[in-house]
Amino acid sequence: MKVQEERNYVLRERLRGRKLLTPPVAAQLDVPSRTNGVLVQCVFFLLAALAAGAFFGLCHALGVPLPGVIAGAVCIAVAEYLIGVKRWFFTGVEAALWLGGLLAIISELPHSGRPESLLVVGTVFALAGARVRNPLLGAAAAVLVVAYAERFDRGAVIALLLGVAALLALLRTWRRPSTEWLFAACALILPVAGWICADARWRTLTILLFLAYGALALVLGLRKRHHIFFLAALIGLTVAVTESRNYIHIPAEAWLAIAGALLLLIAYAVTRALRGHERGLVLTPEDLTGIDETLQIAATLALKPESSAPPPPEPGFEAGGGTFGGAGASGDF
Amino acid sequence: MSPHMLSFEPELHDLRPLLGDAVTDTLLARERREVFSLQPELRLIAWGGAMLLATAAGIVLKNNLDRIGPLALALLMAIAAAACYVGVWWRRSRASLADDYVLLLGALLVSGDVAFIESQFHLLGANWYRHYLLLAVVHAAGAYLYRSRVLLTLSITAMAAWLGIEQRPFGFLGPINAKELALRAAGGCAVMLMARSLNRRAEFAPVFEHFAANFAFGATFALMTEGGTRTLGCLLAITLAAVVIAWGFRTRREAFVLYAFLYAVVAFDILLIERLDSEAIGFLLLVVSTIGAIAALFAIHSRFRELRA
Numbered sequence: 001m002k003v004q005e006e007r008n009y010v011l012r013e014r015l016r017g018r019k020l021l022t023p024p025v026a027a028q029l030d031v032p033s034r035t036n037g038v039l040v041q042c043v044f045f046l047l048a049a050l051a052a053g054a055f056f057g058l059c060h061a062l063g064v065p066l067p068g069v070i071a072g073a074v075c076i077a078v079a080e081y082l083i084g085v086k087r088w089f090f091t092g093v094e095a096a097l098w099l100g101g102l103l104a105i106i107s108e109l110p111h112s113g114r115p116e117s118l119l120v121v122g123t124v125f126a127l128a129g130a131r132v133r134n135p136l137l138g139a140a141a142a143v144l145v146v147a148y149a150e151r152f153d154r155g156a157v158i159a160l161l162l163g164v165a166a167l168l169a170l171l172r173t174w175r176r177p178s179t180e181w182l183f184a185a186c187a188l189i190l191p192v193a194g195w196i197c198a199d200a201r202w203r204t205l206t207i208l209l210f211l212a213y214g215a216l217a218l219v220l221g222l223r224k225r226h227h228i229f230f231l232a233a234l235i236g237l238t239v240a241v242t243e244s245r246n247y248i249h250i251p252a253e254a255w256l257a258i259a260g261a262l263l264l265l266i267a268y269a270v271t272r273a274l275r276g277h278e279r280g281l282v283l284t285p286e287d288l289t290g291i292d293e294t295l296q297i298a299a300t301l302a303l304k305p306e307s308s309a310p311p312p313p314e315p316g317f318e319a320g321g322g323t324f325g326g327a328g329a330s331g332d333f
Numbered sequence: 334m335s336p337h338m339l340s341f342e343p344e345l346h347d348l349r350p351l352l353g354d355a356v357t358d359t360l361l362a363r364e365r366r367e368v369f370s371l372q373p374e375l376r377l378i379a380w381g382g383a384m385l386l387a388t389a390a391g392i393v394l395k396n397n398l399d400r401i402g403p404l405a406l407a408l409l410m411a412i413a414a415a416a417c418y419v420g421v422w423w424r425r426s427r428a429s430l431a432d433d434y435v436l437l438l439g440a441l442l443v444s445g446d447v448a449f450i451e452s453q454f455h456l457l458g459a460n461w462y463r464h465y466l467l468l469a470v471v472h473a474a475g476a477y478l479y480r481s482r483v484l485l486t487l488s489i490t491a492m493a494a495w496l497g498i499e500q501r502p503f504g505f506l507g508p509i510n511a512k513e514l515a516l517r518a519a520g521g522c523a524v525m526l527m528a529r530s531l532n533r534r535a536e537f538a539p540v541f542e543h544f545a546a547n548f549a550f551g552a553t554f555a556l557m558t559e560g561g562t563r564t565l566g567c568l569l570a571i572t573l574a575a576v577v578i579a580w581g582f583r584t585r586r587e588a589f590v591l592y593a594f595l596y597a598v599v600a601f602d603i604l605l606i607e608r609l610d611s612e613a614i615g616f617l618l619l620v621v622s623t624i625g626a627i628a629a630l631f632a633i634h635s636r637f638r639e640l641r642a
Contacts, residue, residue, distance in 0.1 A: 011341045024351050029344065040634060043591060044627060051623035058616035093627060173340070180339045225366035230374045253396065256389035263382030264438075267375050267431040275429070279368055283430070286370040296380060297486050303384055304441055304487075305391040 001033055001089040001133070003175050009035050009090065010177040017290055033087040039291065044092030052100030056107075068108035075101030079132075089132070098128040099137060118148040135181035139189045146190065150197040159194025160209050163187055163232070167217055170228060184228040187217070188235060195239045203243055210240040225281075227288060340364045372430060379434035387441035394449050403453040407446060414442035421479065433481065440475060440484050444468055444491070465495035477534065485537055489525070489544050496521050498551065511559035515566070518552035546577055546589060550596045557603055564607075570600035587637040591630065598626045 001009075008029040015021040015029075016037075036044060052075050059067035079097035082088040102124040109120070122144030129137030142162055149158035166186035174180045191213060198206040214236025221229030245255055274283050289295060342364050349357040362368040390413070394406055401409075417439025421432045451457060451464045472488035475481065496517045525545035532538055553573060556566025574597035581589035602622050606615050 007341065007344065011344050014341075020352065020356065022351070025348060028348060028351060034631075036634065040591070043595070044630070047595075047623055047627050047630070051620055051627070054616045054619035054623065058613060058620060061613035061616055091631075177339055225369040227373060230371070231377075234374065234377065251392075251396070253389045253392035256385045256392065260382045260385030260387075260389060263378050263385065264431060264434065265382075267379035267382065267434070268429065270371065270375055271429040271431055274371065279362075282368055282370050283372050283375070284368075284370045286372050288373045292373065292376070293482070296376070297483055300380075300384070300437065300483060301486065301490060305387055305445060 005031055005033060006133070006176055006178060009033070013037060017287065033089040035090040036092060038289070041090060041092035041095075045096045046092075048093040048096035049100055052097055052104070056100070056104050066108055068104040068106075072101040072103070072105035075104065083132075095128065095132040095134045095137065098131050099125070102128055115148055115151040118144050118151075122148070129182075133176070133178035135178060135185040138182040139185035142186050142190055143193045146193045146197060153199070155197025156194040156199075156202070156206060156209065159190045159197065160213050163190040163194070163213060164216065166190065167220060167229065167232060170226060171220070171224065187228055187232045191232065191235045191239065198243070200246075203246060207240050207243045210236045210243070212236075214238075214240060376430055376434075379431045380437070383434040383438040383441070386438050387445065390442055391445055394445065398453075403449070407450050407453070410442055410446040410449065414439045414446060417442065418475070433483070436475070436479055436481060437483055440472055440487055443471055444487070447471075462495060462497075465491045469495060476537070480534065480536070482536065482540055485540055489540070492524060493521055493548075496524075498548070511555050511557075511562050511566075514558075515552040515555040515562075518548050518555055522546075522548035522552065542586075542589070546593070549573055550593075553600070554596075557600070564604065567600040567604035571597050571604075574600070582636075585637070585640055587634070590633055590637070594626065594630060594633065598622060 009031045012021055012026060012029045012031060015025060052071070055074065056067065056071040059071045064070050075097045079094045079101065082091075082094050082097070088094055103121075106120060106124055111117075122141045125137050125144060126141035128134070129141060146155050146159040146162070149155050163186065166183040169183040170180065170187065174183075191210065195206075195210070214233045217229045217233035217236055220226070221233055241259065248255070271283060274281055277283070287293075342361060345352070345357055345360050345364065352360070359368075390410060394410065397406060417435050421428070421436045421439070424432055447464050447468055451461055455461065457463050469488045469492035472484050472491060476484035476488055498514065498517050498521055522545050525541045525548060529538060529541035529545065532541060550570060550573060553566045553570035556562040556569065558566075574593040577593035578590050578597075581587065581593065602619060605618055605622075609615050609618065
């Protein structure tokens with residue numbers, strides 16, 4: 001997809017979200033390719049991945065020689081046909097076919113079990129991501145590099161270095177939105193991957209590094225005003241604060257209560273400070289994903305403390321063997 | 334190019350005749366970051382705060398039962414929850430986004446407290462599971478009073494738990510078979526449709542509709558979990574999908590059409606694959622049906638784009 005076409009596609013989606021995409025505007029922002037919004041891309045990615053997987057299974061079941069290579073080649077050929085002839089881009093289908101095709105091909109490689117296989121898989125993700133300009137595939141490739149580095153106990157450091165590089169890359173003006181998305185995805189996902197890799201024996205260093213990462217992102221956020229910087233700062237600082245809990249010996253509930261109250265207070269204070277602002281930092285409603293509220297409701301339902309009382313003890317049941325947990329909830333008898 | 338990061342300034346300048354000066358200037362101010370909304374970050378922070386406080390409250394209940402006693406703990410929790418509700422109500426004329434999350438905290442504390450009281454005092458005895466119904470009513474009242482969709486969702490999930498189709502699924506009332514689970518899910522759907530017809534808040538209608546559709550599909554998929562009712566479940570799912578798709582087209586609601594179609598494809602595959610004894614034909618069927626689904630979904634998506642244009 002050409003640069004201007006990609007820019008038009010992204011601007012169209014933004015204007016659509018603000019209900020400003022009238023037919024004349026859409027006509028001016030010409031996008032000859034067939035594209036989808038993010039949510040629909042996810043649906044098509046899953047369906048196409050299922051089709052690719054089933055085709056791989058079919059090749060196996062039919063006893064085709066080198067089924068991975070055959071299935072992979074067919075998937076990539078179909079993806080290229082869709083991109084080149086049918087002009088499908090950002091539909092989710094071509095990304096799944098490219099990724100599925102390459103994974104099918106490398107499934108034919110001899111399985112050595114060596115850690116370098118992570119780099120091979122990472123290369124596959126990077127290749128597929130670069131071809132279909134999918135930022136999540138690119139970020140997944142970087143995560144695999146971090147996983148490889150963790151074999152040498154350097155996972156967290158490499159993750160944060162790559163994360164800082166992504167933050168700095170976001171300072172540049174990129175003409176292609178997908179390039180910016182790649183760095184945005186790396187800046188958000190890599191610190192989380194690094195945290196997963198962080199060992200307890202490096203805890204002090206982990207805290208310092210994540211604190212520095214969060215502080216850098218916050219400073220950049222305040223100077224450059226980009227949501228990704230603020231979100232990266234939240235991630236970095238959350239990790240630093242969570243890890244530092246191991247050095248401050250207070251009960252878990254007190255720790256959680258203090259942290260929770262502090263967050264609510266910050267929200268109140270900033271809201272109060274920005275009330276009435278019409279320029280600079282403001283509080284006008286903004287939906288980053290298009291489904292912010294739905295995501296928040298889903299996260300609330302998934303993470304809310306259990307609220308189910310256990311059944312009353314049966315007659316003859318000897319009490320005392322259970323625990324009680326959650327927000328007044330999960331009877332664990 | 335602009336000195337800023339990704340910016341659509343050139344395109345917006347070109348669109349000025351179509352968008353008008355006021356809209357273009359607003360959009361340009363955003364592109365230049367002269368106006369930058371911190372609302373998404375603050376919502377995230379406030380939500381995190383509410384969730385952490387609710388979790389802390391749960392641990393307080395768990396760890397201090399012997400030291401403080403159940404009655405005092407239950408009262409403390411009730412006072413905290415009431416303070417959240419009253420505080421938000423009191424500030425309603427100058428409400429900020431953080432108030433939404435104080436309300437959420439209050440609702441989570443109520444949920445925890447009701448469950449705690451029931452677990453300690455067994456007020457409902459053998460009918461203990463009715464505390465879910467109580468929670469459903471309380472959260473529904475809160476949702477209407479404060480116009481909160483989050484509280485409405487908490488209410489619906491509590492209702493689903495009362496019916497035995499959520500939270501402690503498939504067994505908190507003893508083992509339940511596929512038919513019983515399907516009946517309960519169908520009951521949930523009926524409640525949602527009734528609530529939808531009685532509802533007077535426009536912003537709540539989609540919530541009821543989505544839950545009604547998913548409970549109904551849940552009922553058909555419950556039937557598919559047992560061999561004896563699998564065919565019936567598949568046929569019902571396909572029929573229901575046809576109804577939901579038709580309704581989605583009539584009301585121009587793409588999300589319903591998309592997921593009804595996906596449910597139908599899964600039901601169709603299960604229906605056919607169960608009747609096949611060849612692995613290869615099973616895979617072939619999966620490939621063909623998935624490609625067919627992709628093609629059909631593309632057509633549906635294009636149709637909706639045309640309708641929107």
